[in-house]
Amino acid sequence: MKTLAQHQQDVPGKVATRWDVMLLPWVACIVVALVVHFASPVLVNEYWQNVLRRVGVFVIAAVSLNIVNGYAGQFSMGHAGFMAVGAYVAGATTYYGSLLLHGSVNDPNFYYQGIGLMLGGIGLGCVVAAIAGYLVGLPSLRLRGDYLAIVTLGFGEIIRVMLELTKGQLDNAAAVKDAGAKLLIHLNGPSGFFGIPSYANLFWIFLFVSVTCLIAYRIKYSSTGRALLSIREDEIAARSMGVDLTKYKVRAFVLAAALGGVAGGLYSHIGANPSPTDAGFQRSFDVILLVVLGGLGSISGSVLAAIVLILLPEVLREAQQYRLIIFALLLIIMMIVRPKGLFGVKEIWELDWFTGWFSGKRRERKAGAK
Amino acid sequence: MGIRIRVADFVQTLIAAIAVGSLYALVALGYTLVYGVLKFINFAHSDIFVLGTWTSLTAAVVITNKMGIEPEHAPWWVAMCVFLLAIAMCATFGYCIERFAYRPLRGAPRLNVLITAIGVSLLLQNVGQLPGKTVAESGGSPAATIPFGAIPRNMPALIEDRVLNETSVAEGTMAGGSKRGTVKLDQNLTIEAERQYRIEYVKPPAADAPAGAQSSIETLNVVVAEPGTIAAGEEISTQPRRNAKDVEGTKYRVLRSPLVPIRLIDVLIVTGSIGLMIGLQILVFKTKLGRAMRAVSHSVETASLMGINTNAVISFTFVLGSALAAAAAFLYPLKYPLVNQTAHGIWVLLGLKAFVAAVVGGIGNVRGAVLGGFLIALIEFFGSRYVSTELRDVYVFGLLILVLLLRPSGLLGSTAREKV
Numbered sequence: 076m077k078t079l080a081q082h083q084q085d086v087p088g089k090v091a092t093r094w095d096v097m098l099l100p101w102v103a104c105i106v107v108a109l110v111v112h113f114a115s116p117v118l119v120n121e122y123w124q125n126v127l128r129r130v131g132v133f134v135i136a137a138v139s140l141n142i143v144n145g146y147a148g149q150f151s152m153g154h155a156g157f158m159a160v161g162a163y164v165a166g167a168t169t170y171y172g173s174l175l176l177h178g179s180v181n182d183p184n185f186y187y188q189g190i191g192l193m194l195g196g197i198g199l200g201c202v203v204a205a206i207a208g209y210l211v212g213l214p215s216l217r218l219r220g221d222y223l224a225i226v227t228l229g230f231g232e233i234i235r236v237m238l239e240l241t242k243g244q245l246d247n248a249a250a251v252k253d254a255g256a257k258l259l260i261h262l263n264g265p266s267g268f269f270g271i272p273s274y275a276n277l278f279w280i281f282l283f284v285s286v287t288c289l290i291a292y293r294i295k296y297s298s299t300g301r302a303l304l305s306i307r308e309d310e311i312a313a314r315s316m317g318v319d320l321t322k323y324k325v326r327a328f329v330l331a332a333a334l335g336g337v338a339g340g341l342y343s344h345i346g347a348n349p350s351p352t353d354a355g356f357q358r359s360f361d362v363i364l365l366v367v368l369g370g371l372g373s374i375s376g377s378v379l380a381a382i383v384l385i386l387l388p389e390v391l392r393e394a395q396q397y398r399l400i401i402f403a404l405l406l407i408i409m410m411i412v413r414p415k416g417l418f419g420v421k422e423i424w425e426l427d428w429f430t431g432w433f434s435g436k437r438r439e440r441k442a443g444a445k
Numbered sequence: 446m447g448i449r450i451r452v453a454d455f456v457q458t459l460i461a462a463i464a465v466g467s468l469y470a471l472v473a474l475g476y477t478l479v480y481g482v483l484k485f486i487n488f489a490h491s492d493i494f495v496l497g498t499w500t501s502l503t504a505a506v507v508i509t510n511k512m513g514i515e516p517e518h519a520p521w522w523v524a525m526c527v528f529l530l531a532i533a534m535c536a537t538f539g540y541c542i543e544r545f546a547y548r549p550l551r552g553a554p555r556l557n558v559l560i561t562a563i564g565v566s567l568l569l570q571n572v573g574q575l576p577g578k579t580v581a582e583s584g585g586s587p588a589a590t591i592p593f594g595a596i597p598r599n600m601p602a603l604i605e606d607r608v609l610n611e612t613s614v615a616e617g618t619m620a621g622g623s624k625r626g627t628v629k630l631d632q633n634l635t636i637e638a639e640r641q642y643r644i645e646y647v648k649p650p651a652a653d654a655p656a657g658a659q660s661s662i663e664t665l666n667v668v669v670a671e672p673g674t675i676a677a678g679e680e681i682s683t684q685p686r687r688n689a690k691d692v693e694g695t696k697y698r699v700l701r702s703p704l705v706p707i708r709l710i711d712v713l714i715v716t717g718s719i720g721l722m723i724g725l726q727i728l729v730f731k732t733k734l735g736r737a738m739r740a741v742s743h744s745v746e747t748a749s750l751m752g753i754n755t756n757a758v759i760s761f762t763f764v765l766g767s768a769l770a771a772a773a774a775f776l777y778p779l780k781y782p783l784v785n786q787t788a789h790g791i792w793v794l795l796g797l798k799a800f801v802a803a804v805v806g807g808i809g810n811v812r813g814a815v816l817g818g819f820l821i822a823l824i825e826f827f828g829s830r831y832v833s834t835e836l837r838d839v840y841v842f843g844l845l846i847l848v849l850l851l852r853p854s855g856l857l858g859s860t861a862r863e864k865v
Contacts, residue, residue: 150559214850221486222849224559225800229842232794236838356793360567367560399571399788406564411549414557 104285112278124277128345130385131280132338135287137365137377139334142291144363145372145420146300147327148307149216153227154335154362156234159354160207161200161336163238163262166271166343168196170244171251171258173272178248181272193274197283197340201333208332209325216324231354238351239265246270267350268343275344283341287334291374294330303327304372304420364402368409370416375423450639453704454830462826463819464711464780467718470818471773472799473806474725475766477814480803481742482762485555488562489542491796492569493535493767495787497774498600499573499593500534501527502784505601506589507581516601524603532771538569539767543760573787597785600778604713608706615699619646627680628665634675634699642667644683646697667699714776721772722815725765729811738762742809794838798825801845807858816856820844 115124140154170180172192177185207230215226241262245251254261262268294300302323305313314320343349352358365384369376388398409416423429472494479487504527509516512523546565550558577590587596617631628644636642644665665683675681681699729735740748741758749755778784785791802821806813824844829837848855 148554148556150556214846218849218853221555221559222804222853224486225797225804226842226846226849228797229801229845232797233839233842236835240835355790357790360563363560363563371556396575399567400575403564403567403571407546407561407568410553410557410561410564411546414550414553 100289101286104282104289107285108278108280108282111281112276115277125346126386126389128275128277128280129347130382131277131284132342132345133362133365133385134284134378134381135338135341136335136362137369137381138287138291138374139331139338140362141366141369141372141374141377142294142303142334143327143331144366145370145377146295146303146307147324148303148371149324149328150221150224151227151328151331152224152356152359152363153211153229153231153234154331155356155358156227156231156354157204157208157332157335158339158342158358158362159231159234159238159349159351160204161197161339162343162349162353163268163339164200164203164336165193165196165340166268166349167258167262168199169193169274169344170268170271172196174245174248174251180270186274189272189274190279193279193340193344197337197344200340201336204336204339205329205333208329208335212325212328212332213321216328217321228356228359231356231359235351235354238262238354244268244270265351267348267353269348271343271348273344273346275341280341280345283337287337288374288378290330290334295372295374299323299326307372364406367406367416370418370420372420373416373418373422376416376418379423380417447639449704456705458826458830459823460705460707460711462822464714465826466819466822467715467722468773468777468780468818469799469802469822470815471718471721471769472796473802473814473818474722474811475770476800476803477806477808477811478738478762478766478769481809481811482738482745482759483547483558485558486562486800487766488559488796489565489569490766490770491792491799492566492573492787493539493542494770494774494777494796494799495573495792496538496569497531497535497771498778498784499787500531500771501775501778502598502600503580503589503591503593504530505603509601510581510589516603517605519603521604527603528772528775531775532768535767535771535774536764539763540760543763548756548759570788570792593787595786595788597783597789600782600784602779602782604710604779606708606710606779608702608708609712610703610705610707611700612703613698614642614701617697617699619693619695619697626685627682628697629680630675630677630699632677634681636669636672636675637701638672640704641702642669643700643702644697645700647695649695710776710779714780717772717776721769725769725811728765734758734761798838798841801841804845804855805848807855810855810857810859813855813857820856 111127115127119127136154136158140151143149143151169189169192172195173180173182173185173189176188176192179185181189211227211230212223215223241260241264243261244263245254245258245261251258294303302313302318305316305318306320306323310320339349339353342353365380366377368384369378369380384402388395391398394401418426472490475490475493476487479485479490505516505519505523508523508526509519512519542565546561547558550561573592574595575592577592577594579588579590581589587594587598615630615632615634617629620629644667646663646665647660648663649660668682668684727735729738737748737753737758738761740751740753741755741762745755748758798821799818802817803814804817805820806815806817808814821841821844824840825837828840832840852858
């Protein structure tokens with residue numbers, strides 16, 4: 076599989092615009108989403124489809140966090156805060172938007188406009204989360220890495236406290252019209268925003284999942300990605316090579332926050348009521364766990380970790396109370412035995428043992444070495 | 446509100462802030478010590494603190510239960526035992542965590558150590574609140590268990606809190622035959638506005654009590670309608686008292702509450718923590734071990750070349766930090782008795798505040814942590830008293846971001862650039 080950069084190297088002289096290389100992946104994203112959307116009802120029942128939607132949301136969360144924690148090696152611990160920002164903005168857009176435009180929420184006649192509202196809301200949530208990421212990242216990323224961890228942890232907590240202070244939800248169009256800009260403070264306090272229609276079906280979830288993975292993949296093999304990886308390996312060396320540390324760190328952080336906002340936006344549209352606790356550190360830890368176990372810097376690692384760690388508790392219902400203990404032990408043992416995570420910075424198709432399975436290259440290489 | 450009341454209110458907030466600030470400072474010292482030698486945030490430190498509170502609680506219940514007494518009437522050495530047990534427990538855990546989780550990662554990238562610290566923190570939190578095995582039944586309240594279970598508990602009042610600076614405004618002898626809700630005064634009593642009055646008297650053991658029963662000090666709150674003078678011989682109405690006959694002839698005192706109450710627990714917390722901080726100062730700056738710690742903090746490699754057993758020094762630093770956290774953990778539930786389950790968010794928040802204190806003061810700097818602890822508590826308490834209670838956590842992180850922007854290495858931190 077060739078990367079974009081390799082394709083461009085193949086072209087002598089002027090870099091030609093390769094429409095097939097640029098467009099094909101996006102088409103592939105839509106195809107993946109369609110396949111999942113139409114195949115899963117045949118294969119699994121309603122319950123597991125819901126689990127699958129949750130998996131999708133956490134894949135986006137993990138892959139986006141991987142951009143800052145994995146590629147850039149900056150430890151953000153407030154990803155849940157950005158997700159919550161996205162979730163509330165998108166959820167409120169859909170909910171209050173439907174009330175304003177149609178007078179009621181979750182009306183089948185309003186389905187397609189509802190989808191439009193959801194997409195608009197997710198976009199808005201993405202932008203707001205990105206702005207929040209910029210505001211949080213700029214001061215703390217100038218400093219040593221550890222401060223970022225603590226500032227982002229604090230950011231998540233501030234978001235949680237702010238959300239808990241909001242007032243009750245409005246439930247009719249007249250009240251929404253009266254409230255105007257004050258709608259921002261009607262997010263239903265500690266009990267969480269409810270009643271958001273679950274418009275995000277498997278198609279939308281997996282469209283966003285594959286687009287997120289594509290963005291993350293493209294960035295990894297771009298000049299930005301190389302700059303980020305060099306920052307992660309050695310900041311001083313990176314700086315002496317002319318990498319603007321703060322610029323790239325902030326870029327990664329804002330991107331991660333924006334995609335985290337998308338994950339949150341989808342989360343509020345799969346029938347899960349976003350609540351202030353979703354902004355807390357417990358949720359952030361969950362996402363960090365996925366990134367670390369999958370491999371810091373490995374997209375496929377994050378995806379796999381998200382799939383396994385979300386599905387595992389579903390399968391092992393009895394072991395619910397030991398879930399976090401097992402995960403914590405896994406984390407410690409992983410750091411001691413295999414500090415780079417399952418796949419390290421590599422993707423699954425770049426691993427020798429994986430490609431060896433298919434091509435038998437490994438056996439050849441071993442034979443060659445003898 | 447009169448100016449006197451306002452000043453009193455201000456001073457009261459100040460006292461509360463200093464008491465809590467000294468606890469923050471004790472915990473912050475643990476963060477700063479570890480950061481000083483190993484240059485990473487020990488996320489498990491707040492869980493060591495929680496372990497300390499739960500150990501205190503469990504030990505208090507077990508000891509008083511085995512002795513067959515009420516915690517309120519426990520002699521002073523029981524509190525001392527509980528205190529030492531908490532320290533021993535936390536120090537052991539601190540040592541083990543360093544030995545088995547962090548030492549294998551010596552020399553690994555900082556990020557990995559940070560992640561391990563989060564792992565250790567999660568592990569302690571979740572093991573701590575597993576349903577436990579009962580070690581002591583306690584009458585009425587839930588039994589003490591190990592691990593501690595997922596139900597919040599109340600710390601038994603090992604040291605009974607009382608106001609130290611009450612003034613005695615009248616004395617007398619309990620008269621016989623007075624009504625249950627009144628006490629006859631022997632002296633004139635002037636009632637002032639905005640003060641509380643109570644009557645303290647010694648209750649002798651009941652006639653049918655078993656031999657060896659002790660007399661106890663009882664208190665009655667005075668119900669006062671309005672300020673003025675009550676002449677001697679008149680009766681003053683109080684809350685109803687039990688067994689009026691038993692107290693006939695015993696001495697009583699009328700006590701007036703001060704404008705600014707100084708509580709025993711606050712005094713204990715402040716003196717205890719300041720004593721420990723002074724001890725730490727002496728240890729770090731005046732002893733050979735302290736010099737070794739400072740050397741390791743400066744550079745682990747150079748220190749080991751100078752013949753310092755760096756591993757031992759690092760272990761000692763963990764033990765020291767954990768012991769300080771344990772001291773804070775013993776004092777904290779005496780002031781705020783509700784002890785939440787180990788994975789409760791409030792503990793992480795408390796640990797975060799202490800860490801913020803360490804960063805604000807300049808992480809790695811022992812005096813900075815103390816300064817930061819007091820500063821954080823002052824901002825938190827005055828902010829919540831005079832601006833808004835709900836935003837108390839927001840002030841703390843606001844201060845952190847402000848300090849990071851203006852003075853990235855903290856108030857007392859040194860600005861050393863990282864070199865190759």
